[in-house]
Amino acid sequence: MALMTGEEYIQSLKKMKTKVYLMGELVEDFTNHPMIRPSINSVAATYDLAQQKEYENVMTAVSNITGERVNRFCHLHQSTEDLKNKVKMQRLLGQKTASCFQRCVGMDAFNSIFSTTFEIDEKYGTTYHERFKKYMKFVQDNDLTVDGAMTDPKGDRGLAPHQQADLDLYLRVVEQREDGIIVRGAKAHQTGAVNSHEHLIMPTMAMGENDKEYAVSFSIPSDAPGILMIYGRQSCDIRKLEDGHIDVGNPKFGGQEALVVFNDVFIPNERIYLNGENEFAGVLVERFAGYHRQSYGGCKVGVGDALIGAAALAAEYNGVTRASHIKDKLIEMTHLNETLYACGLACSTEGVATKAGNYQIDLLLANVCKQNVTRFPYEISRLAEDIAGGLMVTMPSDIDFKHPIVGEYCNKYFIGNSKVPVENRQKVLRFIENLTLGASAVGYRTESMHGAGSPQAQRVMIARQGNIEGKKQLVKDLTGIKE
Amino acid sequence: MALMTGEEYIQSLKKMKTKVYLMGELVEDFTNHPMIRPSINSVAATYDLAQQKEYENVMTAVSNITGERVNRFCHLHQSTEDLKNKVKMQRLLGQKTASCFQRCVGMDAFNSIFSTTFEIDEKYGTTYHERFKKYMKFVQDNDLTVDGAMTDPKGDRGLAPHQQADLDLYLRVVEQREDGIIVRGAKAHQTGAVNSHEHLIMPTMAMGENDKEYAVSFSIPSDAPGILMIYGRQSCDIRKLEDGHIDVGNPKFGGQEALVVFNDVFIPNERIYLNGENEFAGVLVERFAGYHRQSYGGCKVGVGDALIGAAALAAEYNGVTRASHIKDKLIEMTHLNETLYACGLACSTEGVATKAGNYQIDLLLANVCKQNVTRFPYEISRLAEDIAGGLMVTMPSDIDFKHPIVGEYCNKYFIGNSKVPVENRQKVLRFIENLTLGASAVGYRTESMHGAGSPQAQRVMIARQGNIEGKKQLVKDLTGIKE
Amino acid sequence: MALMTGEEYIQSLKKMKTKVYLMGELVEDFTNHPMIRPSINSVAATYDLAQQKEYENVMTAVSNITGERVNRFCHLHQSTEDLKNKVKMQRLLGQKTASCFQRCVGMDAFNSIFSTTFEIDEKYGTTYHERFKKYMKFVQDNDLTVDGAMTDPKGDRGLAPHQQADLDLYLRVVEQREDGIIVRGAKAHQTGAVNSHEHLIMPTMAMGENDKEYAVSFSIPSDAPGILMIYGRQSCDIRKLEDGHIDVGNPKFGGQEALVVFNDVFIPNERIYLNGENEFAGVLVERFAGYHRQSYGGCKVGVGDALIGAAALAAEYNGVTRASHIKDKLIEMTHLNETLYACGLACSTEGVATKAGNYQIDLLLANVCKQNVTRFPYEISRLAEDIAGGLMVTMPSDIDFKHPIVGEYCNKYFIGNSKVPVENRQKVLRFIENLTLGASAVGYRTESMHGAGSPQAQRVMIARQGNIEGKKQLVKDLTGIKE
C-alpha cells in the first residue's frame, strides 16, 4: 500500500481512537463532524491528487529508502529538483483546496530530523538516525499523514523553560526509563493534528544546558494513551453547522488547529530521536523552520491563485472587467503572488545536500520567502476586498435568498450582470469573505504571519545570514578605505 | 426632549413597527435580538455620551434652527470648529464602542441636503429648503437617529439606471401624485438602517436627463408601510447567539447593515427634497460623500485607538513589552492612525460656508482622508495580528476553558505572563480577532474600504480637485517654458 | 523699513562681511557667486512675495510686539490661524521656488525661544524673555533673515557632550565674563547660514547636569569676528558654473547648507537667552523641532506641487497624457502630497497657546507630519522618475543641443510630441532630474529625511505622545478586563 486514496485515508482515520474535544464536547466520530470534515477533505486531496497521472511527477517521488514511488509528502528530498517539486506540489494543493492542507509539517519534520539525527550520531555514537530511517520506512510504506509538531505553549516569553512557573509549559521528559521515556506538556497551534495518524515531536527552540530535559524528539501515534486534543476556534467556524453551504464560502475544504496535550505519555526507545543532546535542538529548529518557510512560498501562492481568480470573477459579475483600475489591481495581486512563488523556488534551487544525503533549502532565501509571506497575502486580501465590493459583508444569509417572502427581494436586488445568476455572485463573494475574513483567513492571513515563525524570527535569521561584514568589505575595496 | 438617554432611545425603537428579516425570520422585538442588540448599544452610546458634562462640547452643539442644545449628530455645522468637533466626537465614539456607531450617515445627509436644497430653490423657486428646515427641527426636537441612505443596488455597473434590465435597480419615483410620490427600489449596505427612526433618502450618483425619475430625495419613518429590511450577515455573526460573550470579542457593541426595500412607498410632499431636478443629484452626492469621507478620519481613528491598545495589552500579557520590534510596531500603528486623524482635522479646518450658511469640508482633503482610510486600517490590522500571535486564531472556545476536563488544560497551557489570568488574555485576543477577522472587521476593514465610496471614487475626485494645470504652470514659470 | 524687497535684501547682504569658504576658496562677493546666488534668490522670494497684495494675508501678519505689519517669517504666532497661515506661506514658497527657501529655521527658533525664555524667567527670575522680545523687535523692524541654528557636529553619537574626545564637538561656553560669554564649536548642516543676517543659536538636545556649558542660546550677526562658514557640496553643484542654465534644471532658485564655525566668539549679555539652565535645553529643542516638523508639511508640499506639475508636463510632451497608468500615478502623487499638507494643517489647527502667549503646534501631529515627510517625497520622486522616462538621465548636455554638428541630431531625435519644441522637453526633464537626483534633491529628499530630526527622532516622540496606557484602558473597559 504505497499510495492510499483519499477515501482510504479517511477510512484509516476512522479506525483511530483519537480523542478530540470541540467546543466542550468529546467528538464521537470526528471524521464526520461538519466542522472538522473540511480539513480532512483537504488532507484527502493530498492522497487523491497523487493518484492522478498528470500530477505524478509533482505529487510523488521514488523513495531513497524503499525504492518505491511514495507520496511526496513522505519523501526525503534527494535533489534541488525535489525541493522545487515540493513547492510546486504545494502550489497545486493550494489551488485545489484554497485551504491549508496540513500535511507539510510532517514532510518538513521528516527532512530536518533525518539530517539532524545523522549529525547527532556522528558526534555521540547514538543510533537515532537508523531508528529514524526505520520510522521513515514505516511512514512511506503506510502513506501516513504525520503532524510535525514544534510549537510549545511557552508561557512567559521572557523566561527559559526551566524558569517558568509551571515547568510543563514546554514539553519535556519527566521520566527516563530503560525502555523509553515519559513526556509531559503540550504542542500548541497544531495544524492538522486531529487528522494525522502520527505525531512527530520536536523541541520548540534552541535549548541550553539547563533545559536538557526539553531537548526531546520522538514519534507517537495520535491516539496513544495520554494524548488529547482541544480544537481551536476559527472565524465563522460554526457557519459550517448551518444547512446549505454557500455561506461557508469554501464548501468542501478547510484547515484546522488544535492544542495537543501530552499527559505523561510513554514513548518507547525506538521512537526517540533526540533525548538531552541539547545543542542539537537549535539545529533541528532552524532546519525545520527553514523547510517550513520555503513551504509558504508554495501553499500560500496556490491559495492566492484562487483568491485572484475569485476577485476576477467578482469583477466580471459586477460588470466592471474593463475598468483599468480593476485590471491593474489584478496585475498587482498576480505580481505579489508570483513574487512569493519566486522566493519559494529560489530557496529550493539553491538548496544543498546535507551530510545525511537529503537536501536542504538555502536558509537566507527561505527566510526572505517567509518574510514576504507575512506581508503580501495581506495586501492581496486588501485588493480582493477592494474589487469584491461591500456586498461581501452586507449580503443576507443564503436562507434569506431562499425565503418565500424576502428571497424575491434578495434575488431582485442583488443581481449584478443580468446574465449571471445571483447564486454565482453569492458564491464568489462568500468565497472571498472566507479567505479574507472567514475560516480560511486563519490560514491565508494569520498563518501566513505566524506559521513557521513570526516575522521577527525571520528578521533575526536574515540578519544572521546576510553577511554584513562581507558587504562592508566590498565598499572598503571600492573606495580604498584602510582600517 | 432635546436630548434622549440611551435607554430612552431604545424604548423609542421598541415603539416602532420596523419590519426586519434576519436569516429567514421576521424578528419580533429586534431591540432584544442578540445579533442586533450590540449595534443598538452602539447608537445608544451616542445618546449616553451626550449626557455627560465632560463631553458636552464635543457631543452637543447649539442648533442654529432651534437655539437649543442638540446632539451634534443632529446638528448643522456652523463653523470649521463644528466640523472639527464632529471628527472629535467620532473618534470618541470609536474609542468607546470599537464599532461603527451608525449615526453619522444621518448627520452627513442633513448637512448636504440642507445646502443643496437651498441651491435648488435658488434656481427653480422650489421650497425644498424650507421643508427641510422643518424636518431638521423635527429631528432635533426629537433627537432622532436617521439613516442617511444613498447606495442603490446598481445591477450592472456598466449601464445607466434607465438601461438596466430591471428598472428598480436604482430607487425611483414610479408615480407622481398631487399629494406626494410613490417610490420603488432599495438601498443596499444600509448601516444602522434597522436602528434608525427615520430614513433620509438621496440619489446614489449624478443623474442624466434620462434618469430624472431617479433624482429623488425624501425622508420617511423607518416603519412606514411598504418598507422592509433584510439583515446582512457579518463574519462570526452567530457567535453572538452563544452563551457567554468572551468569544464574541466585543461583548457589548457592534455595527450592522441591511438591505432596505421600498415597495411602492408613499412619500407626502412635505417630506420631498428633490424630485427630478437631476443636475443636483451629483451635487448632493458629492457633498454627502465629502462629509462622509471626512467622518472616517474620526470614527476609524477611534476604533484604531482601541486596536492599538489591544495590541499593546496582548504584548504585555505575552511578556514581550520590551522587545524593540514590538515597540516599533506600536509606534507605526499610532503613526498611521494619527495620519488618518490629521486628514480628518485638515479637511475640517479648511471647511467653507455654503450659500445656505452651514459649513462643508474641503473636498480635496476629505477625499485624501478617505483614500488613506482604504489603506491604513489594513496595515494597522496586520500589525495587530503580528503582535497578537497565532493564538488569536487557534484558541479553543470559551466553553472549553470552562469545561470540567479540558478546562484545566486550557488554563494550564494558555497562560502567558503568569500574573495575568488566562481570561484576560482570552478577552484581549478575541477582541483583536473581532476587529481583524470577526464581526467588527466588517466595520474596521471592509467599511473602511467601501463606505463613503470605494477607493477609485476618491481617486476620481482627487484627479478632479488636484489642479494639475496650475501645477504645470508653476514649472513653466520656474523653467521659462513658453508655449 | 518694516518690509524689504528682495533686491533690498540682497543689497543688505552685500554690506556684510560674512566669511564663506567654498571648495577651498574664500568667496569675495558671495551674493554674486553662481553656486550661491540661487539660494539667495530663494530667500529673496520670501521678501518679494510679501510685497504682493494677493499674498498679504499669507505672507505677512501684524506683530504683537510692534503693532506693525511684518513678514510672517519674523512673526510670533498669535493663533491657530497664524499657524495654519505659516504652513500656507511655506507651501506657496515651495511652489514658487521648488527649493528650500531657508528662512523657516529663524521663524521656528523665534517662536520656541520666545515661549521657553518666558518659562526660564518664571523659574529663575532671569530676564531672558525681555531680552528676547527686544531682539524680536530688532528683527521685525529690520525684516531680517535669521538662521535658527541647532545641530551640533556631535562626534560619536554614543557619547554625551562632555565625554567626547574633543569637547568642542558640541558648541559650548568656554568663558563666562561680566559682559558676556565666549563660545566655541560649530553648527552643522546650516540651511541658509550664508544668506542670513543673524544667527540664533540653540542647544542640539536635552542636556544633563554635566553638560551645563552646552546649554546655551544666543544671537549674533553672521559676520561677527570668529565666525566662518564652509559651504557644503550638493549633487550637481558645479553645473551651476556652466554657461547656459537648462542643465541646472531650476535655473533661478536653490538651497544650500554650511558648516558654521565659532572660534571663541564673544556674545554680549543682551544677546544671551539661555546660559546653563540645562533642564530647559530639552524643552527648547522639543519646541523648535515641533515647529520645524510642522514646517515640512508646508514647504515640501509646495515643492511636491511643482514636481507633480513637471511630471504631468513630461507626460504631455511624451504624448502619453491619456494612458490610465499615467493618470493614476499623478493621482497617487497628489494624494501623497496632500496627505503631507493635511498633517501640516492638522498640527496647526490643534495648536495651543503657550504661557508666553504665542502659539505652538500639536506635538504628536507635528511628529506624525514629519514622519510622513521622511517617506512620501521619496515615493513621489520615484513616480516622477517613472513618468519622466529614462531620457532624464541619458540626455546629452545642453551644449550638445546647440552644437553645430551634433545639435542637429539632438533636436531631431529627442523630439517627443512634434508640436512641442525639444527645448521644453529638455527643461522639464532637467527640472525633474534636479529635484530627484540633482541639487534640489538635497532639499526635497535628504532634507525631508533628516531636517528637523531624523525619522527615529519622530518615532521616539510618537511613542511618548501616543498615550498607549489610555488606549489599553479603552480595551479593558470594552472587554471587562479587571487587573
Add this chain to the structure above:
Amino acid sequence: MALMTGEEYIQSLKKMKTKVYLMGELVEDFTNHPMIRPSINSVAATYDLAQQKEYENVMTAVSNITGERVNRFCHLHQSTEDLKNKVKMQRLLGQKTASCFQRCVGMDAFNSIFSTTFEIDEKYGTTYHERFKKYMKFVQDNDLTVDGAMTDPKGDRGLAPHQQADLDLYLRVVEQREDGIIVRGAKAHQTGAVNSHEHLIMPTMAMGENDKEYAVSFSIPSDAPGILMIYGRQSCDIRKLEDGHIDVGNPKFGGQEALVVFNDVFIPNERIYLNGENEFAGVLVERFAGYHRQSYGGCKVGVGDALIGAAALAAEYNGVTRASHIKDKLIEMTHLNETLYACGLACSTEGVATKAGNYQIDLLLANVCKQNVTRFPYEISRLAEDIAGGLMVTMPSDIDFKHPIVGEYCNKYFIGNSKVPVENRQKVLRFIENLTLGASAVGYRTESMHGAGSPQAQRVMIARQGNIEGKKQLVKDLTGIKE
C-alpha cells in the same frame, strides 16, 4: 584569444575609431577621458574577473559553438544552470563595481536573436540563423563586448513608426541593396555603447505590416562609417573632472549611456538577421526584454550589496551600530535585496529550451523580477540615506578637507567615532551619495526603473502571462459555479 584581460580589452578599444561627442566636443582618445574611463573600467572588470580561477565557473562557460571556454557574456545559455550562473555573474560584478557594467545587453541580444533567427528560418527558409552562428563564433573567438541595442527615440508615443512626422524616429532600412542594406535612425539610452566593439541592433517593439522597414536586426562595428555617438549627462558627471577622487564617491567604476546615430550606414548581407519579417519583431523584443528583466535580478542585487555594506559602515563610523532601528533597517535592506535575487534565480531555474537549443527564462517570473526592481532599489536607497545622515549632502568638498585654513575645521568637526579617520567617513558618505543621488544613481535608480522596459511594460506582460482564466476556473470548481 578566447579570453582577453581587462587591459587587452582597453587596448582593443584604443584601436577603434569610434566617434564620440561629449559636451560639445569630439573626444580624441575616449579611453582616457576622465568622464568615460570609469565605465570602461567596469567593462574591463568583466574581463579581469573571468581570468580568476575562483570565478571560473560563474564567469566563463564552454561554448556550444566552439567548444572553447568563453566569457559567459558571450555565451549561449545551454541549461537552467547557465541561466542561474548568468545571474550570479551579474551579482558578482555589481558587487565588484557598484555600477552598471554594461556588457549584459550584448549577452541578452545574442540569446534572443539566436533563438528567433532559428524560427524565422523555419518559417521562411532564410539563413539568418547560420549567419548569426558565424557571428557568434566571431564574437566568442575575439571575446568582444557588444552593445545589444533596442530602444528607438520613438518621438510621439501615440503614433506608429510610419505615422511619425519624421520617419527616422524609429531606426529603419532606407535602401535595400543586392549586397546589403542602408539604415538610418538612432538608438537612444545605449548603455555601454561607447565601450563596445560592436553594435547588435534589434527593433524596439512589435511591428505591423505598415512598419516592415522598421523590422530589422543586424550587427556592425561601433566605428563603422556613418555611426556617431553623443554622450549622455549623468548627475554629478563633471565631478570626475576634479582633482582627487573622494567626492566622486566611486573613484574607479561607473556606467554610461549614449545616443547612437546611424546616418545611412551600410550593412552587408552576412550581418543581417531580420529584414522585413515584421511578425518576428515582437518575438525578438519579448525575448530580449525577458532576458534583460532577468538580468536586473543579478546586477542590481550586487550593487545593492555594496550599498547595504556602505550603510552599515556609515552607521559604524557614526557610532550607532547597536541601535535597534539601525539594525532593523539593514535587515530590511537585505530582505528587499534578496527578494530581487530570488526573482532572478526563480525565472532562471524555471527556464526552458528554445527550438534553437539555447535556454530562455520563464517570462512571467522575469517580468515579476523586473517589476520589483522598479521599486525596491528606491526603498533601499531611502533607507541608506536614512542611515547615512544629513552629512552626506552637506559635507564640504574634499578640497576643503585639504585646505590650509578650513581643512582643520573640517577634520575637527566632521569626526564621528574618534577612532576612524575622517577620510573614511568622507569616502563612505560620498559612496552612498554616488549611488543614491550621484552618477551611479542613474544606474541604480533610474535604470532600475526604465532599463529593460518601464514598469507598465512589465505589468502588461504580467497580465498576459498571469492566466486569469485558469484562476477563475479554480474558483468555479471549488464553489460549484456552473455557467
